[in-house]
Amino acid sequence: MDIAGYLDRVRGIYASGQATEHSYRPALAALFAGIDPALGVINEPKKSDAGMPDFLFERAGVPVGWAExxxxxxxxxxxxxxSVEQRKRYERAYPNLIYTNGVDFEFIRDGARVHFVSIADFLGKLGGLQPLPDRFDELVRQLRNFAAAQPISITSAKKLAEVMAAKAAIIKDEVGIALAADPAFHTALGGQFKSFKANLLPGLEPDEFADIYAETITYGMFAARFHDDDLTTFSRAEALEKRPASNPFLKGLFEYVAGPALPRRLTYIVDDLVAVMRASDPHSLFRDFGKFTARNDPFVHFYEDFLAAYNPKKRKSRGVWYTPEPVVDFIVRAVDDVLRTEFGLADGLADTSKVTVDWDTGTNDPKTGKPVTTRRKVHKVQILDPATGTGTFLAKAVQLIADRMKARAPGKWSGYVEADLLPRLHGFELLMASYAMCHMKLDMQLTQSGYKPSSNPPRLSVWLTNALEPADREVRDLFFQPLADEARGASAVKRQTPIMCVIGNPPYSAESDVVLDALGDTSHWR
Known part of the structure; x- marks a missing residue:
């Protein structure tokens, strides 16, 4: 690594008087390439408007460093x-980073400045560059130390949440830029924005969609990694393959993320996120999931750590608050007790009895134009958490029901889950990260209870929806079928399912005058 030769080249470029920022890149690339023959150096990797650092350093195809x-x-x-905001994003997202102007080199590790070295004084247009040869060896040592960094290894849930948040922030920037470049929303991404707006949030703006989409990709990737049995490999294609079977919405999203239609400006940061997941073992990070204490739900703490790093204001603006575990336990057991003592249902929340209701088929009578209904038997004890968050109340209900039913007939538990539990256990959630975590938590709760899925298990009835928005009878498919299907599922629960038990910490909106009258209709179970 010839620092003197590199600096002579830089000085010559500067002396030409015609240099731009990019004029120095070939010299820098040559300098970096001389650090270590085994180190791959990529200039402008998958260039992005929102900001991938200008250089990527790889070892055996695994990113180990970046330089701006x-x-x-x-x-x-x-x-x-x-540049100030850009640097803050980079420091959060890239754990081994160099900031340089060609003569000054700042080395940043895990967001903290670890070293600064300058190999020349800049004396302005007249004075040019004055070499500092006594600093040359220092730069060589620092560059070699930089190149020796190991690929990121994540050994705590808090660290994983923080790194995921940093990647999500850049995904948000990229999605925002992609939508700004497509004002008519003709692209696949633009179509998804229109579908989210039509089926989930009528007042949705592009920047809000970018926020939601960043969480969707980030937590969808995490959910896929969580279900990955082979920790030695992971890719966007594997994320599609490993996505939870209980969540068709995430499957639809990852068919797009893993496919060729994903915008180039998103590919690089999603691949960065893949590398983060490949460096983590969610199973070990959450091995104590079942060991709840009054203050220890790892899923809650994980999401709180994520929000604190990604968007702390969202916790307040969207009402992201958590109920202490003893309160959750008390509420669920109290509802169970009321069902047994006041309603005469000996099995309480585990009851399997059914009632007959009029069910809208979704079609209209060709003569009268009125909705066509049919008589359908549904479970009497329908349970809903209208703002389920990470699923704490629903998980507690599953735990109570599992303990009761397995004590009676342990060999029939899996059949009971699919025939008499999942069809009547419902949740609504508006925040994408919470929604994904809820699916993961319930999947884990059921697995740890001994549930063995059949070849065609029912999906979890946890839906990405705003509980305070009334349901539409007709849902338009628009541009993103998985979200339309999600809206239909939520609508069926809101409009037609005779909810008997509402548990949880309900959604609040001081400005909303929406009243879900259906939830107050007690005629179907009195």
Whole structure:
């Protein structure tokens, strides 16, 4: 690694008077390539408007470092304007980072400055660059130390949440830029925005969609990794293959994420997220899931850590608050007790009796134009958490029911789950990360209870929807079929399912005057 030769080249480019920021890139690329023959150096990797650092360093195809190159007259320490926010994003997202203007090199590890070295003084247009040869060896040592960094290894749930949040922030930026470049929303991504707006959030704006979509990809990827038995490999294609069978919505999303239609500007950061997941073992991070204490639900803490790093304001603006575990236990057991003592249902929440209701078929009579209904038997004890969050109340209900039914007939538990539990256990959630975590938590709760899925198990009746929005009888497919199917499922619960038990910490909206009258209709079970 010839620092003197590199600096002579840089000085010559500067002296030409015609140099731009990009004029110095070939010299920098050559300098970086000389660090270690086994180190791959990529200049402008999958270039993105929102900001991938200018250089990517790989070892055996695994990213180990990044570098951002500024123009030679820019102070890499005292950044201004957009560059300040850009640097903050990079520090959160890239654990082994160099900031350089070609002569000043700042080394940043895990968001903290670890070293700074300058190999020349910049004396302005007249003075040019004055070499500092006594610093050359220092730069060589630091570059070699930088290159020796090991691929990211994540050994705590808190660290994983923070790294995921950093990647999600950049995904959000990229999605926002992609939508801004498609004002008519003609692309596949634009079509998904229109579908989210039509089926989930009527007042949705592109920047809000970017936020939701970032959480969707991030937590969908996490859910896929959670279901991955082979920790040695992971890819976007594997994320599609490993996605939870109980969640068709995430399957539909990852058919897009894993396919060729994913915008180029999103590919690089999604692949970065894949690398993060490949470096983690969610099974070990959540091995104590079943060991609840009054203050220890790992899923809750994980999401709180994620929000604190990604968007702490969202916790307040969207009412993301959690009920203490003893309160959850009390509420679920109290509902169970009321069912047994006041309604004469000996099995309480585990009851399997059914009632007959009028069920809208979704078609209209050709003569009268009125909805065609049919008589359908459904479970009497229908349970709903209208703001389920990460699924704490539903998981507690599953635990109570499992203990009761397995004590009576342990060999019939799996059949009971599919025939008499999943069809009547419902949840609504508006935040994508919470929604994905809820599916994961219930999957894990059922697995740990001894449930063995059949060849065609029913999906979990946990839906991505706003509980305070009334349901539509007709749901348009628009551009993203999985979300339309999600809206139909939520609508069926809202409009037609005779909910008997509402548990949880309900959604609040001071500005909403929506009243879900159907939830107050007691005629079907009195």
């Amino acid at each position: 190159a500024k123009d030679i007259d820019k102070d890499v320490i005292k950044l201004k304007g957009y």
